[in-house]
Amino acid sequence: MTPRPLADLLPAVAHVLGVPGLADRGRWLADSFADGPPRHVIVVLVDGLGAVQLAQPVHAGLAPLLAGLPDLGPLAAPFPSSTCVSLTSFGTGLPPGMHGIVGTSFRLDDGSVLSPLSWGAEPNPIATQPEPTLLERAAAAGVLVVSAAPAQHRTSGLTRAALRGGEYPGADTMGDRVVVAAEAIARARSHDQPALVYVYWPELDKAAHVHGVDSDRYREQLVVVDELVTALAELTGPQTALLVTADHGMVEVPDDRRFDLESRPVLRRGVQTILGEPRARHVYAEPGRAEEVRRNWARELGERADVRSRDEISALVGPVDEWYLDRIGDVVAIAADRWGLVSDRIDRLVSGLRSQHGGLTDAEVLVPLRLAVGG
Numbered sequence: 001m002t003p004r005p006l007a008d009l010l011p012a013v014a015h016v017l018g019v020p021g022l023a024d025r026g027r028w029l030a031d032s033f034a035d036g037p038p039r040h041v042i043v044v045l046v047d048g049l050g051a052v053q054l055a056q057p058v059h060a061g062l063a064p065l066l067a068g069l070p071d072l073g074p075l076a077a078p079f080p081s082s083t084c085v086s087l088t089s090f091g092t093g094l095p096p097g098m099h100g101i102v103g104t105s106f107r108l109d110d111g112s113v114l115s116p117l118s119w120g121a122e123p124n125p126i127a128t129q130p131e132p133t134l135l136e137r138a139a140a141a142g143v144l145v146v147s148a149a150p151a152q153h154r155t156s157g158l159t160r161a162a163l164r165g166g167e168y169p170g171a172d173t174m175g176d177r178v179v180v181a182a183e184a185i186a187r188a189r190s191h192d193q194p195a196l197v198y199v200y201w202p203e204l205d206k207a208a209h210v211h212g213v214d215s216d217r218y219r220e221q222l223v224v225v226d227e228l229v230t231a232l233a234e235l236t237g238p239q240t241a242l243l244v245t246a247d248h249g250m251v252e253v254p255d256d257r258r259f260d261l262e263s264r265p266v267l268r269r270g271v272q273t274i275l276g277e278p279r280a281r282h283v284y285a286e287p288g289r290a291e292e293v294r295r296n297w298a299r300e301l302g303e304r305a306d307v308r309s310r311d312e313i314s315a316l317v318g319p320v321d322e323w324y325l326d327r328i329g330d331v332v333a334i335a336a337d338r339w340g341l342v343s344d345r346i347d348r349l350v351s352g353l354r355s356q357h358g359g360l361t362d363a364e365v366l367v368p369l370r371l372a373v374g375g
Contacts, residue, residue: 003076004028006367007089009245010134013041017194019134019141025093032072032371039239040185040195042232045090046225047083048205048357050249051366053213062219063226065233066244066370073369077248079316079334080104080280080358081365083205084116084158086247091133091162095318099129101161102317102327104277104350104358107284109326113275119157128161135165138196144188148180149200163198174224177201178231185235201228208250209353229372236374246367250355253278253340257304258351261343264300269293275329278340278351279358282329290330297333305341306334306360316360335359 008025015026016037030037051074053059060067078089078096080103088094088101096102105115108123119125139145145166153159154168167184171177181197188195204221211217229244236242261267261274261281270289276282285293290309298307313332314320320328335341335358342351357364 003074003366005089005095006075006077006086006245006247007093007095009075009243009369010043010090011093013043013196013243014134014138014141014143017041017138017143017196019138019143029072033241033373035238035373038241038373040188040197040241042181042185042197042199042235042240042242044199044201044229044232044242044244045087046204046244046246047200047202048208048248048250049225049246049368050363051246051368052249052363054368059219059222062222063229066226066229069229069244069370069372071368072243072371073245074366075245075369077365077367078318079360079365080276081248081360082277082280082358083247084162087158088116088129088162090247091135092129092131093134094131097314097317097320097324099131099162100321100324100327101129102324103275103280103282105275105347106282106327106329107273107275109323113273116158116161119161121155121157123157125157125160126164128157133163133165135163135196135198137165139166142193144184144191144193144195145198146180146184146195147198147200148177149198150202153200166196174228174231177228178235181232182235185240189239199228199232201225208355212252212354213250214252233372233374236372238374240374242372244368244370244372248357249363249366250357251279251338251359251361251363252355253338257337257339258342259301259304259339261341262345266296267300269296274343274346276332277347277356277358278342279335279356279364281333281341283331283333285330294331297331301333301341303336304339305336308332308334337361
């Protein structure tokens with residue numbers, strides 16, 4: 001069975017909490033609550049927690065509570081399977097082609113480059129991604145909406161584009177996040193108000209990138225994730241549910257599968273700029289040379305990557321708003337298996353990371369969806 005897209009989750013949660021206009025996207029989740037829909041939902045998004053990784057016995061053993069929760073997934077991250085793309089699809093309920101955040105770095109209409117993970121005030125986040133978020137829609141419908149995430153993310157361009165709406169008090173530690181969630185649920189209960197609490201945890205992703213998904217550091221962080229989920233599960237009750245999901249999984253890229261894009265000068269022929277990330281490269285061609293670039297990249301990369309034209313890639317990013325079409329590379333190279341299309345010239349730090357994501361493998365795309373409901 002084809003996994004449901006990650007973009008369907010918050011619309012379904014909002015429907016469960018009574019936000020109008022989302023019934024067609026919410027029935028699947030509402031049917032998961034045997035005792036009727038909850039009034040309060042905590043949604044935890046663990047950056048980098050792939051369903052494939054969680055299913056490995058050694059990892060399941062390190063996160064026994066999380067691994068043992070009822071499984072409603074997996075869900076499928078959008079393409080590219082990257083944090084900024086997934087968070088925007090998660091927050092808006094839309095595929096990348098309709099919200100316009102199409103990669104870890106990509107070109108805007110004026111030719112400037114946007115790297116959403118380091119996005120500040122410019123370009124204006126709301127003008128760049130104007131679609132309403134599910135947090136905004138829920139707050140407008142009378143739901144108490146609270147985000148428990150690092151304070152430094154509050155004013156970032158990515159947060160304002162993808163997850164604006166409701167309250168954002170700032171919560172830097174695990175304890176802070178649990179306190180913010182607990183206070184929100186308590187306030188909603190006292191006012192007989194529905195509540196949606198969003199909790200973001202980035203540390204697992206960082207450990208995987210630097211040390212690998214089979215490393216001791218990754219496994220230590222997985223234990224921490226289980227501690228967070230355990231603490232939040234204690235807040236559940238007859239009317240309060242906890243959902244745990246992620247934005248993407250990971251693959252390790254070994255040294256012998258790091259293809260250096262600078263080693264083949266022909267890959268620069270007819271090319272204006274190369275963006276994206278090692279598992280999904282956006283290639284912007286000089287006018288009239290897109291097909292030449294596609295042929296060069298397909299020939300040079302061979303079985304290391306699936307090289308597609310912009311028209312061919314639209315099937316992966318969903319229907320594309322015409323205003324966002326030029327944000328997608330004229331050519332897109334999707335790394336195969338455990339390959340990385342690396343370049344010190346393009347993004348030295350990112351290219352050097354041990355584990356990567358952005359591609360189309362199950363290890364990158366499939367994310368868990370686990371449910372806890374208190375008695």
